[in-house]
Amino acid sequence: MPVNKITIKDVAREAGVSTTVVSKVMNAKRLPNGRLDCETSESTAQRVMEVVKRLDYHPSRVAAGLRKGKRFVIGVITPDISEGAFSEAGKKIEEAAYKDGYTVMFGSSNENAGRLRNLMRAFCESGIDGLILTPCEGSEEIIHCIMEKKIPLVLCNRDIPGLADAGCVHIDNKGSIKMAVDHLYGNGYRKIEMISENMKVSSLDDREKSYTETMEAYGLKPYIYRTDEKTVEEDTFRCVREAAEKGTEAIICPRILQSLYSLKAIKRLGLRIPEDMAIFCHDDNPVFNLCHPTVSYISQCASEVGEEAYKMLKRMMDGEAGGKIVISPKVFFGDSTEKTLVK
Amino acid sequence: MPVNKITIKDVAREAGVSTTVVSKVMNAKRLPNGRLDCETSESTAQRVMEVVKRLDYHPSRVAAGLRKGKRFVIGVITPDISEGAFSEAGKKIEEAAYKDGYTVMFGSSNENAGRLRNLMRAFCESGIDGLILTPCEGSEEIIHCIMEKKIPLVLCNRDIPGLADAGCVHIDNKGSIKMAVDHLYGNGYRKIEMISENMKVSSLDDREKSYTETMEAYGLKPYIYRTDEKTVEEDTFRCVREAAEKGTEAIICPRILQSLYSLKAIKRLGLRIPEDMAIFCHDDNPVFNLCHPTVSYISQCASEVGEEAYKMLKRMMDGEAGGKIVISPKVFFGDSTEKTLVK
DNA sequence: CTGAAAGCGCTTACAG
DNA sequence: CTGAAAGCGCTTACAG
Numbered sequence: 001m002p003v004n005k006i007t008i009k010d011v012a013r014e015a016g017v018s019t020t021v022v023s024k025v026m027n028a029k030r031l032p033n034g035r036l037d038c039e040t041s042e043s044t045a046q047r048v049m050e051v052v053k054r055l056d057y058h059p060s061r062v063a064a065g066l067r068k069g070k071r072f073v074i075g076v077i078t079p080d081i082s083e084g085a086f087s088e089a090g091k092k093i094e095e096a097a098y099k100d101g102y103t104v105m106f107g108s109s110n111e112n113a114g115r116l117r118n119l120m121r122a123f124c125e126s127g128i129d130g131l132i133l134t135p136c137e138g139s140e141e142i143i144h145c146i147m148e149k150k151i152p153l154v155l156c157n158r159d160i161p162g163l164a165d166a167g168c169v170h171i172d173n174k175g176s177i178k179m180a181v182d183h184l185y186g187n188g189y190r191k192i193e194m195i196s197e198n199m200k201v202s203s204l205d206d207r208e209k210s211y212t213e214t215m216e217a218y219g220l221k222p223y224i225y226r227t228d229e230k231t232v233e234e235d236t237f238r239c240v241r242e243a244a245e246k247g248t249e250a251i252i253c254p255r256i257l258q259s260l261y262s263l264k265a266i267k268r269l270g271l272r273i274p275e276d277m278a279i280f281c282h283d284d285n286p287v288f289n290l291c292h293p294t295v296s297y298i299s300q301c302a303s304e305v306g307e308e309a310y311k312m313l314k315r316m317m318d319g320e321a322g323g324k325i326v327i328s329p330k331v332f333f334g335d336s337t338e339k340t341l342v343k
Numbered sequence: 344m345p346v347n348k349i350t351i352k353d354v355a356r357e358a359g360v361s362t363t364v365v366s367k368v369m370n371a372k373r374l375p376n377g378r379l380d381c382e383t384s385e386s387t388a389q390r391v392m393e394v395v396k397r398l399d400y401h402p403s404r405v406a407a408g409l410r411k412g413k414r415f416v417i418g419v420i421t422p423d424i425s426e427g428a429f430s431e432a433g434k435k436i437e438e439a440a441y442k443d444g445y446t447v448m449f450g451s452s453n454e455n456a457g458r459l460r461n462l463m464r465a466f467c468e469s470g471i472d473g474l475i476l477t478p479c480e481g482s483e484e485i486i487h488c489i490m491e492k493k494i495p496l497v498l499c500n501r502d503i504p505g506l507a508d509a510g511c512v513h514i515d516n517k518g519s520i521k522m523a524v525d526h527l528y529g530n531g532y533r534k535i536e537m538i539s540e541n542m543k544v545s546s547l548d549d550r551e552k553s554y555t556e557t558m559e560a561y562g563l564k565p566y567i568y569r570t571d572e573k574t575v576e577e578d579t580f581r582c583v584r585e586a587a588e589k590g591t592e593a594i595i596c597p598r599i600l601q602s603l604y605s606l607k608a609i610k611r612l613g614l615r616i617p618e619d620m621a622i623f624c625h626d627d628n629p630v631f632n633l634c635h636p637t638v639s640y641i642s643q644c645a646s647e648v649g650e651e652a653y654k655m656l657k658r659m660m661d662g663e664a665g666g667k668i669v670i671s672p673k674v675f676f677g678d679s680t681e682k683t684l685v686k
Numbered sequence: 687c688t689g690a691a692a693g694c695g696c697t698t699a700c701a702g
Numbered sequence: 703c704t705g706a707a708a709g710c711g712c713t714t715a716c717a718g
Contacts (some may be wrong), residue, residue, distance in 0.1 A: 023698085058467060060468060062405055062696085081430060081437065098450070108437055260633070285629060287633050292635065350710090361689040367688095370713085406713090411712085
């Protein structure tokens with residue numbers, strides 16, 4: 001428990017002024033000419049500042065927040081703060097928030113709507129000025145509730161249709177997958193399958209739809225495997241093996257875990273990339289560049305998404321309306337989807 | 344700005360009781376027999392609960408925190424919340440904290456002592472019950488200041504000598520590096536060098552010392568390269584090239600970036616692993632298992648470190664003393680440090 | 687069992 | 703330019 005905490009009263013007493021004056025001095029901005037923009041006299045301000053420094057006084061944001069209804073805290077909820085794209089976005093958000101004097105509360109939903117609700121509740125009770133969150137399956141209703149509380153909200157990575165007042169920032173999930181299919185098609189691949197996940201969220205929906213539509217536009221038959229959350233690794237292995245047995249020429253993985261486990265499965269099955277199985281991955285990981293052959297992948301542009309999400313939230317906290325931002329993802333073409341004569 | 348916020352007064356009025364009663368009911372625990380442990384009458388409690396539910400009342404933790412001096416918030420500061428080991432530890436901390444009803448503020452110091460100080464200040468002003476942090480170079484003095492405020496503090500991953508009241512959790516940095524050197528020596532390697540970073544923190548110190556001591560114990564000559572923070576990739580490339588030209592047989596990388604960039608450099612230089620250059624890496628990354636050949640590495644055991652750090656902080660927040668925990672890291676031996684006849 | 691009142695540490699009209 | 707006082711939304715002795 002913090003002891004001997006210096007309060008505004010201590011400063012006031014020591015400086016021989018009222019707490020009003022101390023408060024005014026503490027909240028005064030510095031003008032361009034270096035002076036305080038404060039109605040107090042120069043000498044009083046000086047005296048207060050000295051005492052503040054001497055006592056090492058730090059005003060309680062808790063008390064100020066209670067009075068002003070403004071906390072200078074924002075909340076960030078992602079499915080998993082330890083997962084590459086989310087942690088990178090989180091880093092950027094914190095970075096930008098820090099510059100504006102905000103601190104950040106983080107939480108992981110673990111793709112669980114109940115947990116998301118509890119986190120949102122705790123964040124709201126704890127006092128936040130705004131919230132950036134990645135919805136998970138089944139979280140629509142809960143998020144609608146948040147909206148009623150009029151807390152500025154930006155959805156990140158995944159959208160929820162019909163949420164008029166919320167901001168939203170995500171990558172162009174359809175465009176990127178189309179590029180992947182186009183590229184594979186252009187390099188001669190025809191039997192192209194997708195290993196996705198059993199999960200209803202807008203980003204994955206869009207990726208799956210785009211794959212299906214693009215395949216059909218080429219007159220090809222799409223096929224989507226879906227792994228379960230609890231058993232991603234085994235499921236992915238089985239999918240890759242089944243695909244290989246079927247004579248599938250290329251797989252597209254629209255999520256990071258399926259990407260990594262597919263690479264692992266291909267290695268374990270002793271298949272050559274891309275001769276036996278071409279592969280197009282998603283998200284960012286050093287593996288894609290460092291392994292041999294290099295892997296084609298779609299980058300989430302997590303930093304950019306995080307940055308834009310924060311900027312939008314900031315605007316909303318300042319009273320402006322939200323909006324929708326769609327970021328063009330970066331697509332890297334490696335050796336894993338190259339043309340191959342061996343078929 | 345949250346509007347129409349329901350307060351304890353609204354509930355009291357609606358239920359026809361005083362705020363005292365509402366507060367008591369809200370803070371009552373459920374007894375094992377399912378009844379509320381509350382001095383109010385059963386019927387009053389019932390009535391209050393109903394109103395609470397009907398109005399969707401959520402007590403403000405800000406106000407409660409101000410009054411009670413307890414916030415149910417902890418702070419976590421790491422060098423970079425987006426970096427593998429730290430984000431994994433952070434995830435675990437948040438997970439455990441959530442179960443105890445705490446929310447977590449995260450911040451990244453970017454290995455910058457000034458920024459660490461600002462973050463700590465913001466966190467303290469914002470009101471935290473405890474702090475878990477990874478010190479960075481030059482942060483000793485600032486951290487001593489925190490100690491004076493008597494905020495429970497656990498150092499994570501890196502230690503600061505002479506900080507009696509702080510808890511500390513880290514892996515056995517000396518033991519793991521010794522294992523790496525022993526393993527290389529046992530497999531016939533003699534010219535073993537280390538590519539480290541220009542940074543004064545206890546963990547890296549320990550790793551470097553352990554390398555030097557173990558080498559000398561074998562009668563071998565240690566040599567440590569040190570990359571600069573701003574230019575890790577280029578520096579690492581130059582180190583690897585220089586090492587190769589010198590006829591170095593194996594390199595040990597005590598940090599993740601040097602590990603990844605060394606692998607990249609080795610690939611770029613067209614060297615074979617382990618014939619031309621063996622390599623022992625640090626931290627966790629899918630690359631180590633997925634690439635060919637598989638890479639030997641020392642795992643940070645980030646989850647375990649995070650978990651222990653939180654548990655210790657919790658004990659300290661409950662009034663117990665801190666302590667020191669040293670966790671044995673897991674070491675994986677891959678093909679990158681295998682015996683090789685080609686020398 | 688219940689409630690009036692003080693107080694946590696601030697900010698902010700308002701009066702002087 | 704300065705200060706007394708009210709109030710933010712809670713909790714908590716204390717009196718009844």
